[in-house]
Amino acid sequence: MTQVNRLDGGLIDREAPLDFTFDGRRYGGFAGDTLASALLANGVRLVGRSFKYHRPRGIISAGSEEPNALVELREGARREPNSRATMTELHDGLVARSQNRFPSLGFDLMGINDRFSAFLGAGFYYKTFMWPKAFWERVYEPLIRQAAGLGALSGDPDPDVYDRGFRHCDLLVIGAGPAGLMAALTAGRAGAEVILVDEDFCAGGRLTMERESVGGLSGNEWAAQAAAELAGLPNVRVMPRSTAIGIFDHGIYSVLERVSDHLPVPRAGTPRQILWRVYAKRAILAAGATERLIAFDNNDRPGIMQAGAMRAYVNRWAAAPAERIAIFTNNDDGHRTAADLAAAGVEIAAIIDSRPDAPASNIAELFAGAVVSNSSGRRGIGHVTLRLADGGRKHLSCGALAVSGGWNPNVHLTCHHRGRPQWQEDIAAFIPGEGVPPGLAVAGAARGIFSTASALADGRDQALAQLAELGMKVKTAPLPEADDAPVTITPLWHVGGTKRAWLDQQNDVTVKDVGLAHQENFRAVEHLKRYTTLGMAGDQGRTSNVLGLAVMAELTGKTIAETGTTIYRPPYTPTPIAAFAGRSVGRDFRPTRLPPSHHWAAEQGAVFVEAGSWLRAQWFPREGETHWRESVDREVLATRRSVGVCDVSTLGKIDIQGSDAGAFLDLVYSNMFSTLPVGKTRYGLMLREDGMVMDDGTTARLGETHYLMTTTTANAVGVYRHLEFVRQCLRPDMDVQLISATDSWAQFAVAGPNARRVLQVVVDPQHDISNEAFPFMACGTISVCGGVMARLFRISFSGELAYEIAVPSRYGDAMIRALMAAGDAYDITPYGTEALGVMRVEKGHVTGNELNGTITARNLGMAKMVSTKKDSIGAVLAGREALVAEDGLCLVGLQAIDGDNVTAGAHLFAEGTPVDPAHDEGYVTSAAWSPHIGASIGLGFIARGADRHGEMVRLMNPLEGRSARARICSPHFIDPEGERLRG
Amino acid sequence: MIIEHPLLGPRDSQEFTCLGDASLLQRPDASADDAAETFFDYQYLRDNPAGTHRELWYHEMGDRSWLVVTRDTATHEILAVELASDVVTAGGRS
Structure with missing residues (x-):
């Protein structure tokens, strides 16, 4: 097809013809075209349908402010909706489609909305579709969503890479028009580190679009020459296709670089877009102006x-x-x-x-x-x-x-720190006012200095001023000659009429809508914006705001200066979510930590589960096992019958040393640790200052001035932060040092009646670990496997005779293999987090499920662990009246009867009481199937629980519509006397 | 924001976590007769002014220092940064 509207001249490369399609029709263009310019050259005027009324719309701008010409680009997983045709560089084979129309752009059934516009004015969402209420979710909202709207995503994962990067400079120049180029030249020639960003693919701004001369050259030639000079300076970085989208505190600028959007497919190893975080000592905003x-x-x-x-x-x-x-x-x-x-x-x-x-x-x-x-x-x-x-x-x-x-200066970035633009009467526009971000200067048309000559001068002068503030002395360079016509304007905002006159074309806001907002008293600019959605489109009001404000000013009889303007926030132009996500997608959304035995566990065919940032083995299925419970029950029974092994390296480990280490622990734990003998381990309860339990764990005294604390897996980071707070902010006088040792040690629980026999195989013979020499709660540094340094703790989470053995992480894989080999004679069974959980519920040990932030030591039945002989964090507020009430919640065990199941989250009601909040007596925190008991069991809290063992309760789970009956019992389902531990 | 760490120089605020009002440095005396009241105030009554505020920031992704940052919460201007341990020690407490 011939390009019917193509003229002579221009900055396109006629030696490089390109083919593209729009709504399935083939067209031709040239390198240097945008999709918008190519469509115009081909005589295509109708490019989209409006958001609400589905009115036919065409291209109205040549820049990033375009509100109408939004199209879908590319196909398959790379389909991208809402792309501005004015910002889309043409490439060969580009596929573009119009959007928000059905069945076709020329004939759109939803065009009927336009006939009903009387009912669809400002605020119609708030007034209609109110009744019946049940229709909102099922009928109205889906209908509105289908009718109103823009393009659609492909629904497939984006195949391209988006990246983030960091750059530093003395001066960031935003915009490469005459002011920006002159600022960058001035600073670049002076040796400053300069970054020049511009959203266009070539430098020059309006100079590429006007017929005028600069320094004896055409504006475009001068701009190209300036850009070439800048590109040759080692201290200057010119970034085309890059938009400064936001200004953040202390000179941090967000710049979106569209690295590959102009290519059919990104080059191998190249991201589609990069979101740069630019740290700039000073910046100049030379963003130009937008015509209204x-x-x-x-x-x-x-x-x-x-x-x-x-x-x-x-x-x-x-x-x-x-x-x-x-x-x-x-x-x-x-x-x-x-x-x-x-x-x-x-x-x-x-x-x-x-x-x-x-x-x-x-x-x-x-x-x-x-x-x-x-x-x-x-x-x-x-x-x-x-x-x-x-x-x-x-x-x-x-x-x-x-x-x-008339022209509106692009003041948007000056508002990102709540700056308020001010009205300048002679140019009839808002210019940057109070509150421009510190370190940012505005130059040229962005502050209402419109002629090319004055913009060049302003760019140079602002750069000189910024460099002077950085202490750089620069000689003033002569300016190129340029056009210097003054602005002469007599404002006219709208022509009175009887039909609809559009202000915001993307959101379909008309003069009548502003009138309606006025009539209904939404007159303040912020109310006007939200009631009519004026200026809430992708252009943030660049094409519409001032018109709407002027109409409101006329209606209220105020001046525009008195009416004021809404302000703007990042991003300056629409930015894909993918750019913010960068590489943090899918598996890389956050780091995954692997315990030292991970690869061994994977070899065993373990099923893994995410536990915080860790990937832990959940159970180890064996051949023939078809249900996870078969595996878990087997692991539990085998451990209780003989011996099991589990990787517990994920528990937090904090190494605490110093002459005041004991006193420090006395402060952070509610019970005493300074009295703990060397070579012993003790269970510790840690409170928050408000008296609630923060965490629990065991802490071993490895030496006179050396302790090793363990925390729950989930709280490892929080507890460490808390300990550093206590050390630095409360007791900097204490001689105590902390280091996180979680990742330094691989630690395995070896549990069951044969645990000692297994360990005796791997522990070097000079270490006596008999019950007499190494009793329950003993700890010590030993060696294993012929001289590998290790730590042994005789502690038990399962309730069995158990040890935890720790070796430096790099030996973790070898250690699990050695333990498995050593335990072969005893049918040693690896167990995962499920069996670990079952055994701890059977034993009545609490974890994060119970320590939910509302639980006190008293609720756990551990009131005596809060020592009154010393000051400790949380001890004072744990004594508050309501927290020591006799009828408070108390930890209990629950055993389901009649084949029912205990479910975590169920609430507890006494027999025969109504099921309502007034009769709610407590709740279930943990549940498990106990192969040992042969019933579903759980832990929970119930009022006066210690006195109610043997009582029947109902477990109500209204969310899942389930109920069950259970008997209250001791939380210790196995070995309440603790004989197994000590055996 | 950029926080001028007294030991490490300018650091991005993303490396830190913020705990808020630095009055948490003044933990009351647990052995005093009015400890119940003073601890209640210490735990629950915090200032949150629009303007100059002394806050505790923790360099979690860095050297794990607790800092006292004096910041204008309205403008995010940072007026002073000190090591919390220095502040406490200079205050003559403990």
Whole structure:
């Protein structure tokens, strides 16, 4: 297909033709085109349907502010919705589709919404679909979601890599237009470390889109020369396709680099996008300005565009939106557009200048003091209606309409620290005001300095000022000669009419909607924004906000300065979630820690479970076992009958040394540790300062000034942090040092009646581990397997005769293999976290399920462990009246009867009481099938539990609609006297 | 934010966890007669001003120092950073 609207000239490479498709039709373009410019060159005006009313829409801008031309790009898993056609570089084979239409862009069934617009005005979500209530989730919301909306994701995982990176510089320059280039040149030539970012794929900003001369060259040539000079400086990094999307505290800038979006597929080893975190000592915002439209009836027809965008398409991309174009303006910029279009051979239908004193035009017929009051045409503009200065009407035929309502500085990033833009009357725009982030200066059009000459000067001067603050002395360089026309504008925001006039085209907000917000008293700018969704679209109001504020100002009789503006937050332009995720996806979302025996366990065919950041063996299925309980029951029974082994390296281990180590432990534990003899281990209970139990574990005294604390797996990090708090913030006077040793030691529980016999095989013979020499709760440093240093603790979580043996982590794999070999004669059975859990429930040991943050030592039946002979964290507040009440919760065992199951989370009710919160007596914390008891058992808390052993209770689980009956008993289901431990 | 660590220089705040009001440094005397009241205040009554605030930050991903950071909570300007142990020691406590 020929490119019907392609002109001569432009910055496209006609030697590099490209093919692409839009909605299945093939078109041609050239390297240097955007999808938007190529569509225009091919005469495609209709590119999308609006969000709410499904109105036909076309391209209105040539930059990142585009609200209408949102398309789906690419196919398969790389399909990407809501891509701005104006920011999409054309490549050969690009596949693009329109979105939010059914069945086709030309004929959209949901266009019917437009007929019902009277019912779909601002706030309609709040007023309609209210009744019946049950319809909301099942009917209304799905319908609304289908009708309103943008593109759809593929549903497949994104095959591309997104990355994050870090960069540092003296000066970050945001925007490579005249101000940004001049700032970067000034700082770069002075030797400063400079990063220059721009969202475009080539430098120059408006210089690439205008007909003007800079330093005797065309604007584009000068920009290309400047960019080349910068690229040659070793201290300057030029980043095209990179948007500064946010400013954070202390000079941290977020920059999104679209590394591969312009390629069909990213090059091997290259990410699609990189989210850079730039640490800049100083920064200059030279983000330019965005042209606003003027609201009039039916001003959203395809073919109605920003005048500056039209100049850009004609000058840079040699693409005319139509053969005959009318221009509607309230400032001199419209006349410049007329000149550029005429120079390119486009017929100018007329210049409609709302200013009665409009300058004369020798380019086209001028209607001074006139306005465009309406447009007409099917799927695109065909005619405009003028209201002339004398009150008369006139119809004009045209294929496109260029609208210039003045330029809004892109102040967005200056608001990221709650900066408030201020109104500047002479240019009729908001410029950066109070609260610009520290270290950031604004230059050029971004602060309302519009002419090329003054922008170049401002870029240089702001750079000099920033370098001076960094203590760098720089000589002032001469500026290139450039155009210096002043701004002359007479504001016109909207043309009164009877139909709908659009302000925010992406969110379908009209002048009438602002009127409705005013009528319903949503008049403050923040209320206006949220009630109408004005400015909440992807462009954050760049094309709409000021128009809406001006309309509200007129309605309230205030000035725009008094009305004020909403402010902006990151990201400046829409940013894929994938860029924020970076490489933190799937398995890499967070690190996985593997216990030292992991590879051995995998060889055994273990089933693994995530336990915090660890991947632990859950059980070890054997051939023929079809249900996990078969494996777990076997592991439990084999351990209790003979011997089992389990990797417990994940428990937190904290090495504590110093002459005050004992006193330190006395402070952090509620019971005494300074009195613990060397070579002994003791169970410790740790409270929070509010008196609730924080954690428990065993702590061994390895030497006079050396203890080793263990914590639960889940609390290892929190307990360590707490101990450092106590050491540094409460008792820096104590001589005590801490180090986390969790990863340094591989530790295995060896449990069961034959545990000692197994250990005697691996422990070197000079160490006597007989019951007499190494009794229950003993600990010591020994050696195993012929001289490997090890630590042995005689502690038991299972309730059996048990030891935990620790070797340096690098020996962990060898140790588990040695233990398995040593235990072969006793049918040693590896067990996983499930069997570990069953045995600890049978023994009545508490874990995180019980220590849930609301439980006191008293609730656990351990009130006596809170020593009153010393100060310890939490001891004072544990004594509060409500926490020592006699009818408080108490840990009990529960044994289901009649074949029922105990389920964790069930609440406990006495027999015959109503099931309501008033009669709720407690809850179940842990449950397990006990192969030893032959019943479902559990642990839980119930009021006055210690006195209620033998009583029947009901376990109610309304969430799952289940109930059961159980008998209250001692939490120690096996060996309550502890004879097995000591055997 | 960037926190000027007294030992390590400028560090990104992502390396830290924040505990809040530095009044937690002033743990009351557990043996005093009014310990129940003073501990209640210590545990539950914290300042949370919009403005200058002394906070405890823990360099968890770094050298595990507890720091007292004086920060303007309205602007995030950091006015001073000290080692908590230095603050406590200089205060003459314990």
